[in-house]
Amino acid sequence: MRKNKRSSKLFALVIIAGLCFIGSKSLLNHTSTEPSIDLAKSLPSVAFATEGQNETDTLYYEDGSVYVGHVTKDQLRDGSGSYAWETGELYSGEWKNNQLTGEGTLIWPDLGTYTGQFKNGKREGLGTFTWMYESDPKVGDPISFEGIWQDDKIGKKGKLVLAGIGTYEGAFSKQHRSGKGTFTWETGDVYEGAWTNDVITGEGKLTLSDGTILKGMFVKGILQTGTMQYLVKNGTASQKIENGKVSSAITIKYTDGTTVSGKVQKGEFIGNVTIHYQSGDRYIGKLKQGMKDGMGTYTWKNGAHYTGEWSKDKMSGKGKYYYGKDEKKNYLSGNFSNGLPSGKLTYIGDNGLKYETTWSNGKCTNIVYKK
Numbered sequence: 001m002r003k004n005k006r007s008s009k010l011f012a013l014v015i016i017a018g019l020c021f022i023g024s025k026s027l028l029n030h031t032s033t034e035p036s037i038d039l040a041k042s043l044p045s046v047a048f049a050t051e052g053q054n055e056t057d058t059l060y061y062e063d064g065s066v067y068v069g070h071v072t073k074d075q076l077r078d079g080s081g082s083y084a085w086e087t088g089e090l091y092s093g094e095w096k097n098n099q100l101t102g103e104g105t106l107i108w109p110d111l112g113t114y115t116g117q118f119k120n121g122k123r124e125g126l127g128t129f130t131w132m133y134e135s136d137p138k139v140g141d142p143i144s145f146e147g148i149w150q151d152d153k154i155g156k157k158g159k160l161v162l163a164g165i166g167t168y169e170g171a172f173s174k175q176h177r178s179g180k181g182t183f184t185w186e187t188g189d190v191y192e193g194a195w196t197n198d199v200i201t202g203e204g205k206l207t208l209s210d211g212t213i214l215k216g217m218f219v220k221g222i223l224q225t226g227t228m229q230y231l232v233k234n235g236t237a238s239q240k241i242e243n244g245k246v247s248s249a250i251t252i253k254y255t256d257g258t259t260v261s262g263k264v265q266k267g268e269f270i271g272n273v274t275i276h277y278q279s280g281d282r283y284i285g286k287l288k289q290g291m292k293d294g295m296g297t298y299t300w301k302n303g304a305h306y307t308g309e310w311s312k313d314k315m316s317g318k319g320k321y322y323y324g325k326d327e328k329k330n331y332l333s334g335n336f337s338n339g340l341p342s343g344k345l346t347y348i349g350d351n352g353l354k355y356e357t358t359w360s361n362g363k364c365t366n367i368v369y370k371k
Helices: none
Strands: 055-060 066-071 077-084 090-096 099-108 112-119 122-131 142-150 153-162 166-173 176-185 190-196 199-207 213-219 222-232 235-242 245-254 259-265 268-276 282-288 291-299 305-311 314-322 331-337 340-348 354-360 363-370
Touching: 305 331, 340 363
Parallel strands: none
Antiparallel strands: 055 066, 066 077, 077 090, 090 099, 099 112, 112 122, 122 142, 142 153, 153 166, 166 176, 176 190, 190 199, 199 213, 213 222, 222 235, 235 245, 245 259, 259 268, 268 282, 282 291, 291 305, 305 314, 314 331, 331 340, 340 354, 354 363
């Protein structure tokens, strides 16, 4: 029943991901007879128009941009088509009234790729943005975001992957993790609960890879009020967290149904400890190296109980053994050894009369009435 020595596993879990997005350039509506750069050859091909669809055409713009795809009679981009900006950006997907609207893919050569829904030229609806790096991303750099977009920005819900750290799934506000969400670290640690501006703050549960669980109210990544639960040999231990500190009080629940509660210091129980056994028996008293040692009371399920000295988990020394709940009569008082009455002990009978008894190896060898 000894508590293993452990360090407190309270962490400041502050992970801030910069989520800056570059909007697409304005699309020009007027054409030029000669492009500054011939980008048309690099654009994806578009299927020929069928009945009910707009015709396909290639449009060249004054800034060097090129469009290949469906157009209306008024030369408005409408249907499916690809647009290449002179600066290198490339869009391929659906159009409506000259605007990116519907499903499509937009590529920024120095930033990344977005695939998903658009509305009036902006990312709107479900979509995935994948960041692009010339070399491997640094720890904490965003790798991808998959979820809802609103007005060309991250919306209210999604999944964010951070390089070398882990993955967040949950609520967002103003492009920050805010609200309810789950973060899974690459180490195997998992946090489920509240966030505010990319910081763990509010009610939540942190489960570490070794099985330790921190649950309660977090402030800036630190558990301020709650419980810490962790595995011990053949059981699970639990301690309260108050004002960010671990309480000395501990409760251990063993797999055999035994529960031990008390205070610990340097890995040892101090003061009185309470033990509830699966059988219904109970012990309240001192422990030493996980065994009953010192003064204590053991109560059996039927009400019989012993109050006195213990040594190495057995009744040893002076004490009283009560045959029932009543402590005024029907009890044995004297010396106990190795868990049994030993030598001369006084017995108070059911009628309140006193007897002098002699015991050997747990058996009464002589009894004398005393006035």
